[in-house]
Amino acid sequence: MSAPVVDAPAPAAPPARRRRRGTWIAIGLVLLIVGGVGAVMQAGSQWIERDSLDPESAGPTGTRALAEILGQHGVQVRAARDHEEVETLLESGTATLVLTDTPALSDGRLRELVGLATDVVLIEPRSRTIDLLIPSAAMAGSAPDGVVQPECSLDAAERSGGIQPGALFSASGGTMACYPVEGGHGLLTSFTGEDRSSVVDGTVLFTNEHLAENGNAALAVNLMGRHPLVVWYQPALGDTDLADTEFTLGELTPPWVSPVIVLLMVAALAAAIWRGRRFGPLVAERLPVTVRASETTEGRARLYAHARDALHAADQLRIGALERLARLLGLGPGASAQEISDAAAARAGIDRGAVRRTLLDDIPATDADLVDLAMRLRRLEDAVHAHVRPERNP
Known part of the structure; x- marks a missing residue:
């Protein structure tokens, strides 16, 4: 005997879709309310115009x-x-x-x-x-x-x-x-x-x-x-003997406005084609996605290089060097950058001013300056490492 077939309940709409639907409903209601208020105000203004000096009006401005x-x-x-x-x-x-x-x-x-x-x-x-x-x-x-x-x-x-x-x-x-x-x-x-x-x-x-x-x-x-x-x-609103009382936008604006509008539309279309992005169909992907640290580092490096933001890249290099030096020197997480700089200079026997300039003060302006800073940071870490953990001869 076969088991009875039971229809599965329809899946509920996701919260994001329900929020979007509620947003569109709210926008529609706001538009309806604004349109209604505008229609009432227009009708009221027309009534006021007719009421003024009208022999059939008993209002204050009627006659x-x-x-x-x-x-x-x-x-x-x-x-x-x-x-x-x-x-x-x-x-x-x-x-x-x-x-x-x-x-x-x-x-x-x-x-x-x-x-x-x-x-x-x-x-x-x-x-x-x-x-x-x-x-x-x-x-x-x-x-x-x-x-x-x-x-x-x-x-x-x-x-x-x-x-x-x-x-x-x-x-x-x-x-x-x-x-x-x-x-x-x-x-x-x-x-x-x-x-x-x-x-x-x-x-x-x-x-x-x-x-x-x-x-x-x-x-x-x-x-x-x-x-x-x-x-x-008491003329009505539409009472006129003029042949054409409705003017087009071109008749109400200077002659140069229409060509400029057409030119702007062509320029906007060209910019959209030039700078537009074509996205393919959405691909379902299982989350979370594991991204290797090297990929993240390379991605950020490309962004810094594309933006030519040498100062931001230098800050990232210095932050990494300060963290490694603090661990190497046995300093706690509350140690300031100045304390780490002084401790590294004292342990490696290097001038404090030179170490401070390398870790804190120097501002690279070009890619060459950034490369030079990276090399100085590397030499400073090597010098501190050599004095903290010297190699023993066998």
């Missing part, structure tokens, strides 16, 4: 409160996030166009939208949009703390009262300037017939956080509420 007040005064507020939608709304009748920052819109397209509107209110001024709306205007710094009165003949400003402006602007020609502060003004208004264009820093006046302060709400309603429709242009 939903202003939209509600305009609605209570019979003015419809339409938030448009696409320039084509803005064009469609403005073509439907008289309307006020409220502009925030439009970095992805071309100058020509922005002029077309401004031309379709009856009134334009720029509430997030930038140098580019100010120049397009009122060519004679420019940025003039920021206002210090304090409420400023209109001091102009613009009805919308006079009825609103004092405000605490943020950015200041300068203008010339027929532009009406209100709220003067240190050579600049907090509000600029330009007229073209019955139409008007205004520039004001709405980021510190018309947001939910600051709308109830001073005459901010009144000024916003007076500037935007002249017509039954307000088209609030």
